[in-house]
Every structure is written in C-alpha cells, then in structure tokens.
Amino acid sequence: MQLKRVIFYLLFAMPFLASGQHSLDSLLLRLDSAIENHTTYSDLKEKHLEELKTKRRNIALNTEEEYQLNAQLYKEYRPYICDSAIFYKNRNIEVAKSLNNIRFLYESQLDLAYLLASTGMYFEANRLITSIDREKLPESLQSDYYNTYRHVYSELAFYTQDKSGAKEYWRVSSRYGDSLNMVLTVNDELYHSMKEENLRNSGRLEEALRVNDTILANYTLGTREFAITCYTRSTTYRKLKDTANQKYYLALSALSDIYSATKDHASLWMLADILYRENDMERAYNYIRFSWSETVFYNARLRSLQSAGILSLIDRTYQATIEKKNKQLKNYLLLSVALGLLLTVAFFSIYFQMRRLAQIRKYLQEANGNLKQLNEDLNALNSDLSESNHIKEVYIGHFIKLCSTYIDKMDGFRRKVNKKLTAGQVPELLAITRSQEMMETEFEALYRDFDKAFLRIFPHFVEKVNELLLEDEKIVLKDDELLNVELRILALIRLGISNSSQIAEFLRYSVNTIYNYRAKIKSRAISRDEFEELITQIR
DSSP: OHHHHHHHHHHHHHHHHHTTHHHHHHHHHHHHHHHHTHHHHHHHHHHHHHHHHHHHHTSOSSSHHHHHHHHHHHHHHTTTOHHHHHHHHHHHHHHHHHHTOHHHHHHHHHHHHHHHHHTTOHHHHHHHHHTSOGGGOOGGGHHHHHHHHHHHHHHHHHHOSOHHHHHHHHHHHHHHHHHHHHHOOTTSHHHHHHHHHHHHHTTOHHHHHHHHHHHHTTOOTTSHHHHHHHHHHHHHHHHTTOHHHHHHHHHHHHHHHHHTTOOSOSHHHHHHHHHHHTTOHHHHHHHHHHHHHHHHHHTOHHHHHHHHHHHHHHHHHHHHHHHHHHHHHHHHHHHHHHHHHHHHHHHHHHHHHHHHHHHHHHHHHHHHHHHHHTTTOHHHHHHHHHHHHHHHHHHHHHHHHHHHTTTTTSHHHHHHHHHHHHTTOHHHHHHHHHOOHHHHHHHHHHHHHHHHHHHHHOTTHHHHHHHTBOGGGOOOOOTTOSOOHHHHHHHHHHTTOOOHHHHHHHHTOOHHHHHHHHHHHHHTBSSTTTHHHHHHTOO
C-alpha cells in the first residue's frame, strides 16, 4: 500500500516537475480559478458541518457520543472558524469532567492549548497545559503532551519581541522536542514530520526532502494534511534558495487549502509576498486580498497581524499602479476627443464649402440660360458672358482660396475634390459630400480605440459586469464587438464620467436615450440600487 502511494505521488508530481516554469504557470492558473470559485468549497464544508450539528442536536448531552461528535466538529472547525473550534473543545472539557474521564479531559485540554498557541493566546494555552497532572497523564497522550509544550514555546519564541526571552523559549521548546522524539515510534503520525523538521533544522536539506516525499505520498490534493506537507516542503526549498520550487509548493499548498475550505493558512499570503517582490503586482494583489478575507473569516487575531503588513504594502503599490494607468487612460481619452473634434470641424467646413460651390453652379446655369435668351444682341450677349466669366472666376478663386486653408488637415480629401472639379464631375462631388460615411468611420475608429484602451486597463470588465447581472440578463457580445453601447456607458461610468449629458455628447446620443439605456441595464442587475456604485469598484 505504501509503495502504491509513492507511485501515485510520483505520477502526480513528475509532469509538473518536468515542465519547469510552465508547470508553475499552469498551477497558478488553477489557483486563480480555485480562488474565483472558492465559495463552492465553503458551501460543501458548511453542508457537512450542518449534518454533524443535526446529529448532535438529536443525542443526549454529557455522553461519550456527544464527546465524539464535538471532537468531529472541532476537527472540521479547527482550520475553518477559530471561535467555533474553541467552543466545541471547551464543551468537550465540560463533557469530560461530567463523565469523570481523565483521558477525555487531558486530550481536550491538549488540543485546545495547541490551538490557542497557534492563534496567539499564549497565556491561556500555558494555563491549560500546566493544569495537567503529569502523573495522571495516560501513556497514549504523552506524545501529544510533549508536542503541545514544544508548539507553545516555539510560537512564543517566534513571535516575542524580547530577544533574550526568545532564546530561552527556543531552549524549552527544544527540550520538549527531544522528549517527544524519545516517545515517538515509527508508526506514529508525528514521527516522520519530526524527522523532517530535525533534518531541515540541522541543514540536511536533501534528506529532509526525501522524508517529505514519504509523508506527501500518504495524502491527496484537497486535504489539509497535503497542504501542510507542501508548506513544510516549501520551507526546505526556501533554505535551498530554490525560489521556483518554493513558489510551486506554496501554490500547491494554497490550492489544497482552498479545495478543503481551510481558512487558517499561510501559504497564499507567503506566495503573494514572493510575487510582489518579483513585481507580479496583479496576482500578488489578488492573492493577498483573498488571503486577508479568509483570515478575517477565520477570526484569529494573530493571523490578521501576520498578513496585515504585506497586505498594506501590496495594496498601496497596486493602487499607485492603477492611478498611473488611469492617468494614462485619461490622457489618451482627451487626445482622442481632441482629434475627433478636429476631424468634425474639418468635415463641416468642407461641407459648407461644397454648399457654396453648389450655389455657384446654380448661378452659372442661370447665366447660361440668360445667354441663350439674349441671342438678339450679340454685344449684350458678349457683355453678359464676360460678366458671367468674371463672376465664375471670382467665386472659383474664392473657393480655391478657402479650400487651401485646409490643405494640411484634409490633403487627401482636397486632392479628390480638386480632381473632380478639374474633370467637371460636380454631381459626383455632391454625392460624396452628402455621404455621412467619413464621419461615421472616424467615430467608429474613435470608439474602437476607446474600447481597446479601456479593455487594456480592465481586461475582465465584461465578465465583472455580467457577475452583477441576473443569470438570464447577461450581456453577450457579437464576434466583432469589443464593447457595445451599454458597456461603453458603463465604461465611462467606471472612468468617473457619470453625467448623462457628458456621456450623450461623447456617444452621440440624446440625453434621454442615455437615461433609457442606464435605466434598462439597472433593471437587469442583481442589486439595482448599488449597481452603478459596484461598476465603479470593478478592478
């Protein structure tokens, strides 16, 4: 059976190890997905807890059966909610006293002392463990007794601000560790873990990894034991200065924590710290924020203190990065608007010039008609023709002078107009100027540039918006769309432009149309009153 577990572990681990950085990238993507769907695993945990509590409600109190159910609930709550775990262990102390069962009493006190020390309640932990009468301690609890003492003093040594006191705490912890090693046998669960720790502390790191292989083969991904074993393995790689493997096993540990709905973990925020130092700011921010929310849920003050420092540092850096990107986006938007306005002014100037040209053409046609009717007087006809030619020269000269002022901005368009005039293709020129295609093309280009620039800053904007909408009301884009009108309105709101008049001016709609769009999409939201506020919080 042991051989089969080792083979299973090797089959599981070797593909990742063989692919190097690629395997770490794939694992981080799995971790990202697990974080996004973490409520699924928490729901399963809550369902199991409710089943146990239902059983507990249907049994007699102060019985061995209650004790066993409380122990199961403690085991489930231990990595999930600290306060609940403490409650059920305190209850078992009362049950043990009621049953006058010394083994149950000491077992519960040792478990509770270990948990209290892990969450920073050292005084309470020490009070509990010193209340145990060593002479009455059952032999089966000796290893737990020494291990709890070792854990209490190692925690004190690690977190105390008194350096001289820390040395003494380490010495006491070490003495209890020696006592623990003396009573452990190879069949004890702690035996291999202590062996790995001793090898790591003595600098025999490769041997520590081999022992860890044996331990890891006993557990599967998605269990708390697997997560803890991967975490201890990462500490060995940290001592080996192998950052790639350290990150890999921290990520694997964090993934197992999420799958098992474990809220009391350190792997994820330690991984976030490394990613932050490697300038992977986006992922580091997401990981530390999620880790912080899990820590708050677990409700252990020490865990909050452990992650608060790195949370604050990563949060400040991430916010500074976002502000810089927003400033760049604002500059790009202003530039795009300025260019759009410039093109609009140029278009309307050409349009009015074309209208004046049409008036000149009409006048020339009338002059030619008059020339035909004045065939009785050749001199008068010549005079009229001279006058008409003079008017034609004046108006055409004036038109060319006006058109020349736009040569730098509309050079391509000038050439096309000049070509048509020279060829006498005035009707075709009128057809071109009546078309809205040029303006529509430029606005389409403006909106597409806006879409691309916006989605470069908020790549998951569409998905995040859909998360705020009812299941049957989610937005589905066409194949050639980056954003549609509704999403552009929401994008402008996300950028701080909430005034409907400003939005209408930019999108070329009436204010009433914008109001209608906003009201329509709010009606599809899960939370209508908070919808636009939630849009502004999309990261």
